Amino acid sequence: MLRSKAKWNFVQGEEHSLPIDDSLSSLTQQLLRQRGIHTKEAAEQFLSPQLQQLHDPMLMNDMDKAVERVKDAISKGERILVFGDYDADGVSSTAVMMETLRELGAEVAYYIPNRFTEGYGPNEEAFRNAKEEDVALIITVDTGIAAHHEAKVAKELGIDLIITDHHEVQESLPEAYAIVHPKCSSSYPFQELAGVGVAFKFAHALLGDFPKHLLDLVVIGTIADLVPLHDENRVLSYYGLQALSRSVRPGFQALRQLCGIEGPLTEEDIGFAIGPRINAVGRLQNASPAVELLLTEDDDEAAYLANQIQELNQERQQIVADIAKEAETMLDAEGDDLPSVIVVAKEGWNQGVLGIVASRLVRRFDRPVIVLTIDPETETAKGSARSIDAFDLFTNCMQIRDLFTHFGGHAQAAGMTLPVENVDTVRAALSQQANEQLHPDDFREVLSIDGTLDLSQVSLDTIDEINQLAPFGMGNPKPLFCIDRSAPAEIRQIGSNLNHLKMKFKDDKNELDAIGFGLGELYTKLAPQSAMTTVGELSINEWNGRKKPQFMMKDIRVDEWQLFDLRGSRHLKKAVTTVPQDNAVAVFFHPVTAEHEWVWEYFDVLQIEDEEMVEELPLDEVDHLILMDLPQSLDRLATLVQNMNPKNIHACYRTDDAAFLKTVPTRDHFKWFYAMLLKRKQLHLEKEGPKLAAHKGWSKDAVEFISNVFFELEFVKIENGLVTLNSNPSKKDLSESALYQSKHEYVNVEQTLYFSSYRQLKSWFDEQMNRVVQAKEEVTNEP
Structure with missing residues (x-):
């Protein structure tokens, strides 16, 4: 068994639902229903968003008041200050507002506080400095909703303060001239805009016409700030990604080149490449270079700023790694x-x-x-x-x-x-x-799982159709699918550090490659033949112009017990020491030899010397049962397995002197040997035994074995190696000899446990496990 790392929640769909659109695959229709879409019209709006779906910005509280004050400031030539924030949302918000006000002819500057010397949000000193610069109006973007003190300071200084923000509203609102905030606007239909989304709405209201030229800016903060990508945010990010892909802004072109982004941009390009680099500036210094990068119209300046930002991002990555390592060490302690x-x-x-x-x-x-x-x-x-x-x-x-x-x-x-x-x-x-x-x-x-996937459902067309649900993000996650209880045809570790996992799933007609980045450590915890359940995303792998479906694994679990077949392994210690030590038991049925003394260092060791020891073991489940040698009998191992009910069994035994591969004397062998003694009267084992064995094609051990069985049954006497018949032998069957029974039992042990195929060995252990289940059911059902 293997527990999944994450908690899996299967998204429930409505049963017996009517088709949404016959042109769509059943899988896509299922995904739409799970997103609350049940009609063809709603599906068309979701899959092909329209700008007309955006709401009127004037529905937002104080929007009319804020627009009027800005236009009045422009007409009077008053100085305006845009007060932003230092993350990607704040930077893009600042750029949107700066470009809008410049387009309107305003005398405007921007200010972003230094994270280290000023902290987050508006501050009194910055406002007082603004007053000295004759600023008459301050507009915050992506910040300010908690700036109660600073709002009072602005009022005392005679500066009008317009707050545009999207963060959670606290107990009371600041005493600002106007507050443009969707969560403060009961009449506004959508309250989950990013800071840049609010700034974009303000820009729309100020310009009068829809500002398509700002869509490439609005998508950055919308995706980077992880707001829910539905309603207006879906429309803005959908069209914003198209605009950003076409954008000729020098700053975007320079960032594209540095990030190695080709073709149309996706939400992942912003989330994992562009957003982190813009964020890196404000994390290490003043964020102004990031704003300048977005606003510059000069190619050389853009290249210079982009390289500066790239260096800061690399420095940020190292600082994060160092602090995370320190923190983990403190917590591990x-x-x-x-x-x-x-x-x-x-x-x-x-x-x-x-x-x-x-x-x-x-x-x-x-x-x-x-x-x-x-x-x-x-x-x-x-x-x-x-x-x-x-x-x-x-x-x-x-x-x-x-x-x-x-x-x-x-x-x-x-x-x-x-x-x-x-x-x-x-x-x-x-x-x-x-x-x-x-x-x-x-x-x-x-992990919210959208459904179970059959390999026959996977095709390039299906994946292309599912990708119409993009952009994915908060509120519209990339669909996660489950491949249920399937044993991979191939499983291996990949990557320079073997930290990734690759599998291949097959059925009669289909195959699907699966990649699990960062899941390489699970390799030793998965028995290759186990039926495992995997969760992941569908994607397309393109290599040398060839496209193939691919499954990007996020988590794996195994619901049944697992058999790890290490029989006869030459690298046993290396393999066994990867087994988790918690609730693991290594079992020896024979005295521990010097070769296996290392086992004591890693696991609890159980030495089982006789049948009574097994029967007296307390009934206790273990996670890992490590079998280090072969038992004397199958019954002894069966009792052990039934008592311990292991989640995983590691077969680590080997045999160097296999009885199964030797000629085991049959009754005919015994019959011939007895007849030979009747004729010859005696046989010297040491002198004549090898010749007899060679003559019959037996082993020397076989001759000695037959002699000892006859001795145990009192058919013969053995004195100083000389075998002679008893004059009055007892009437006994061969099966009455403990030595005879032991030999045949051990041959059976080797045949069942060592010389069997993986499937045969797994089947034998399954039988023992089923007895445990049946015993539990009998106890449960007792009156």
Whole structure:
């Protein structure tokens, strides 16, 4: 057996549903139903979004007031400051607003706070500096909804403040001139826009006409900020990806070249290439170069800025790796006593990358994580948090809001500042809340599986059709499918570090290659012939102009017990020492030899010397039963297996002197030997035995075996190697000889356990396992 790493939730579809569109495959129609789409019209709108599906920006609260104030400022020649944020959403929001206001002829500049010296969001000093620069109007983008103090400062300074934001609204709203925020607008139909989406709506309202030329900017923040990709976000990202693919902005062209992106862009290009590079700037320094990259019209400047950003991204990657390694070492030292919510803090950690580190730790430890850097001078801790699906960070942190100096964010991500003395209190409080709210299974990553896949359903056309559901992301995840209980025709490790897994699934007519990046460690935990269930995504692999369907594995489980066949292995120690040591038992039926003394270092060892020891073993399930040698009888092993009911059996035994391969004396052999003694009266085993064996084509051991069986049955006497007949032998059958029975039993043991095929050996163990199940059922059904 192998437990899946993640918790699997199968998305339930409606049974007996009417077809949505006969032109679509049944698989695509199933995916549409699971996304709440049940009519042909709704399917057409989803698969082919239209810009007309976007909502009127004037439905948003304070939009008319904000538009009027900006136009008034432009007409009066007042200076406007766009106050942005340092992530990809904030940077693209700033670029959207700057380009819009410049197009309208405004006297405008932008300002993005330094993460390290100013922290997140608007701040008083920046506002006072703006006043000295004669700024009359400040417009925030992707920030500001928690800026209560700064709003009061702006009012005192005589600066009008327009807040455009999308983050969660706290207990009260700042006293701003206008707040353009979908969550503050009950009449606005969609409340999940990214910060750049809100800025885009504001731009639409200011320009009067739909700003198609800004779609290449709006898609960056929309996808990078992980907002749900449905409703307006789907339309904006759908058309935004097309616009970005065609964009001639020098900054985008330079980024494309650096990232090695060719052809139409996808959401993955933004999520894994463009977004992280834009984010890297604000994580390590002031984010202004990222804004300039998006706005520049000069090719040389774009190339220079893109290279600068590339270097910063490489530096960011190394810093993340170093901090993550430090944090993991600290947490590993705590062993299995980790709290339900991890809070890890250290002086000197780079504040800008702590969100990425937190995400890595969530994946490693399967629980919410807060990562903080400590400033010893101010005695404050500042950092970021990431959560698991089942734990709402924002709601739970708001319950202890008084412990934070600053706090803001979403259900799955947040940022905070707090006194160092409160760190332990926050850890304890959030862990207690998690313990009260969550079940142990909630701490596992959740994979939502759209359906079970048959190999006959997989084709390039089907995959192309499914890809019409893109762009994928939050709220519209890439479909996950399950290949149920199928033994791969091929399984191997690949990659320079053997950290990836490759399989091939086959049936009578179809085959499908499967790749599991980062799943290489499962190789030793999967018996190749096991029927395993895999979860993954369908994709297309293109190589040398040839396209093939491909299954990108995300998780694997094996529901039945597994047999690992290591019989006669020359690399036994290397293979066995990869077996997990927890709840594993190595069994010897004979005294442990020097060759196998190493086993004691890795596993609990059980030496079974006789039948009574097996029968007296307590009934106890083990994860791994490691059989190091052959038993004297099949019954002895059967009793052991039935008592231990193992999830995995490792057959590690070998035989160097196989009885099965030798000539085992039959009754005719015994009959001839006895007749020979009647005629000759005696036989000297040492002097005459080899000649007799050669004459009959037997082994010397066979002659000695027959003699000893006759001796045990009192048919003959053996004195100093001389075999003579008893004058008055007892009447006994050969089967009454323990030596005869033992020999035939051991031959049966070798034939069944060693010289059998994998399928035959698995079948024999299956029989023993089934007896365990039957015994449990009998106990359960007792009156």
